[in-house]
Amino acid sequence: xxxxxxxxxxxxxxxxxxxxxxxxxxxxxxxxxxxxxxxxxxxxxxxxxxxxxxxxxxxxxxxxxxxxxxxxxxxxxxxxxxxxxxxxxxxxxxxxxxxxxxxxxxxxxxxxxxxx
Amino acid sequence: xxxxxxxxxxxxxxxxxxxxxxxxxxxxxxxxxxxxxxxxxxxxxxxxxxxxxxxxxxxxxxxxxxxxxxxxxxxxxxxxxxxxxxxxxxxxxxxxxxxxxxxxxxxxxxxx
Numbered sequence: 001x002x003x004x005x006x007x008x009x010x011x012x013x014x015x016x017x018x019x020x021x022x023x024x025x026x027x028x029x030x031x032x033x034x035x036x037x038x039x040x041x042x043x044x045x046x047x048x049x050x051x052x053x054x055x056x057x058x059x060x061x062x063x064x065x066x067x068x069x070x071x072x073x074x075x076x077x078x079x080x081x082x083x084x085x086x087x088x089x090x091x092x093x094x095x096x097x098x099x100x101x102x103x104x105x106x107x108x109x110x111x112x113x114x115x116x
Numbered sequence: 117x118x119x120x121x122x123x124x125x126x127x128x129x130x131x132x133x134x135x136x137x138x139x140x141x142x143x144x145x146x147x148x149x150x151x152x153x154x155x156x157x158x159x160x161x162x163x164x165x166x167x168x169x170x171x172x173x174x175x176x177x178x179x180x181x182x183x184x185x186x187x188x189x190x191x192x193x194x195x196x197x198x199x200x201x202x203x204x205x206x207x208x209x210x211x212x213x214x215x216x217x218x219x220x221x222x223x224x225x226x227x228x
Contacts, residue, residue, distance in 0.1 A: 045216070
């Protein structure tokens with residue numbers, strides 16, 4: 001596709017349920033990022049994948065959060081036993097290989113997650 | 117710890133004027149600084165990247181400056197239009213950083 005695609009665009013679930021969010025990066029982009037954005041706030045880094053290197057998980061807020069990426073394609077972010085504070089927009093971005101500090105990141109429009 | 121501050125208040129300006137947004141950072145020395153635009157309900161969109169050895173960079177009606185002494189970047193939109201209304205995010209970063217840290221953004225409204 002032409003851009004980063006995320007699904008679902010909206011997700012409403014009950015507290016305690018598990019959710020899985022999906023990200024399809026731009027073809028050929030080896031770097032993939034997940035961010036969380038709470039209402040009215042900035043972006044909070046969660047995890048970074050670069051090619052076949054071990055992912056940087058330093059931003060994951062708890063062990064309820066995990067993410068996987070298959071090769072250089074699709075990534076899924078899983079939140080187990082969801083809590084109300086997990087309500088936010090989850091954004092995925094991708095960039096070409098290289099130093100992420102000097103590569104533009106291309107974002108999807110996010111998944112808006114609401115925990116009841 | 118690293119800190120990024122953008123205009124704390126929302127910025128309202130009249131159409132046709134120049135909008136100036138501020139990004140200040142403390143406790144680190146970035147080699148690069150990126151600016152993004154975010155519209156409601158959408159993901160951020162990359163606008164410009166400036167390197168520490170570049171004092172100024174331009175793209176159409178946009179101009180970014182990077183003052184490593186003041187630890188500040190200014191983002192200017194000349195001849196502003198209502199379509200420029202959005203939240204603008206800055207992201208200073210060191211070389212070889214494995215992640216970008218974004219400021220909380222400045223909400224710009226251009227009034228017709």
